Amino acid sequence: MTVPTDKTKIFKALSDPNRLRILKMLQTKELCVCEITEVLQLATSTVSKHLSILRSAGFIAVEKDGKWVNYSINQNPGDQRILKLLASLDFWIADDNLIIEDKKRIQKADRYKLCSK
């Protein structure tokens, strides 16, 4: 039995610029919360909330790795619309300057330097 999900849930998930930045960053590689926090320059709790919204909409997957929680693009979304969106994410969400910068920064990021201080 499926949970009665809100019709607007997937659109709502894409309705925040910071969540779009997160999705696009995850295109590059799997990331933990503190890496994303570093790039977005938001409070950890805020990023965590954004991630839970993206996850509950079906866009991303979570996996625990000891102390860290890794988030990644969901490779097996149940919803075909999400599959389509993710398959051509660059069509749906343009790579503007900010996002290009995010991706550069995230490529250089070293979790061990960033997160443990």
Next chain:
Amino acid sequence: MTVPTDKTKIFKALSDPNRLRILKMLQTKELCVCEITEVLQLATSTVSKHLSILRSAGFIAVEKDGKWVNYSINQNPGDQRILKLLASLDFWIADDNLIIEDKKRIQKADRYKLCSK
């Protein structure tokens, strides 16, 4: 020169259930504000606002016809994403019971009976 539009604008436009109902109704036929108002059972001003959001995002077109203002699915959206969404609207927005009912009601609707009382 293009107006600097918000990255989330098209997703925001789709983030409200009543706006989804409107889009789907317009699939059936061109409609004036009062016809939509009748089906959604909202204040006229509320419907007018929803229509302006859908229009400004690029989903629908407006045409004045005397006293009436007719809204219709935008046949020539500049944005390719909107073209894609509109081309397979049933994929992106499922026909649930409510929407099926809306469409039935709108097919039977006679503007002259509904709007002028």
Next chain:
DNA sequence: TCTTTATTTAGTCAAATGACGAATTGAATT
């Protein structure tokens, strides 16, 4: 021209959203 009718705009209000810091949880590490 005065009135009626369809729509939009302005103003108000409650609920939802996105931000934060503080407190809590969970998994290493000492």
Next chain:
DNA sequence: AATTCAATTCGTCATTTGACTAAATAAAGA
């Protein structure tokens, strides 16, 4: 067992959103 550190949850606050009513526009019709 106590501590450390990543992440989540909780409580608060400012802003946005979606609803309404009332007032303003615009186009017919009397």
